[in-house]
Amino acid sequence: MPVSRGPRNALGAAAVAAVLLTGATGCGEKHGTAPAAASVSASAEASASASVSAAAAVSASASPSTAAATPPASSASPTPPPAVSRPVPPPPAQTRLTATVDTRDGRLALVRGGAPQEFTVTLRNGNSAEYRHVLVAFQMEMLVGEGGAGAGSGPGFLLERFDGASGGWRPADFRIANDAKPPALFSGGSPLAREAVRTERYRLRATAGGPTGSSPVVVSFIDTDADGEVAAHVVLGHSTR
Structure with missing residues (x-):
């Protein structure tokens, strides 16, 4: 005959199920089921913390090398190049006044009463005075x-100078x-600057009534302020017929 299960049997089954559920939960805590989850969480936190610390250490160790690779800006002024010494040229050598006389054929050949003969006198002053x-x-x-001696003596000549003015x-x-x-008995004359050149005609x-013969003409150059010659005189050959 079949057994009928009433409300009391249902309550018992429920109680047994509760006991079994409770026992399963207790076994999980005893064998570390819940602590394992906590351990995983703690391990994750420790790993994250270690990663942050390693990154900070890498950044800290990289900073000095970067600073060392970049040289500091220099505030010192650039050093000027050394001065180059140049040799001083020696002073020019002193030069003095010289004079030349230019004539046709290098001498004076005159004819009494004839045409005059022209010549030039050139003074080239030096740098000393x-x-x-x-x-x-x-x-x-x-x-x-x-x-013979004494024949035809006398002036018999006319010397002229060209006046440019x-x-x-x-x-x-x-x-x-x-x-x-x-x-010292001469007077007059014209100025002559340093390195100046002066030509006189x-x-x-x-x-017609003058003498004939030959006699040199001496040309002298006199500083009338110092009463002395400033250049060697020039001797010109001369003849008159």
Whole structure:
């Protein structure tokens, strides 16, 4: 005959199921089921913390090397190049006044009463001195003609200097004597600066009644302020017929 299960049997089954459920839950706590979950959580937190600490350590160790790789900016001024010493040129050598006389064929060949012969006198001053008055002086000894000593003596000549201002010829001093005139007795002259060049034009004529013969013409260059010659004199050959 079948057994009928009433409410009491149902309550018992429920109680047994509760006891079984409770026992299963107790076994899980006893064998570490719940603590295992906690351990996993703690391990994750420790791993994350270790990762952050490692990243910080790497960043800290990388910073000094980066700073070392970048050199600090220098505030010092650049060093100027050393001065180059250049040799000092020596002073120019001192030069003095020189003079030249240019004539046709290198001498004066005159004919009494004939045309005058022109020549030039050039003064080239040096760098050592300047002059306020330089005079060009002319002198000729008395002629000794074909007839013997003393024949044809006398002035018999006309010396002229070209005047650039007026464009004409002016009489110039021409001394005919057998003795030398001291430089202190001369006067006049024109200025001559350092390294200046001055050219003067002259012409000499033999008058119709003058002497004949040959005698050199001496051209002197005198500083009339210092009473002395400033250059060597020039001797010109001369003849008159």
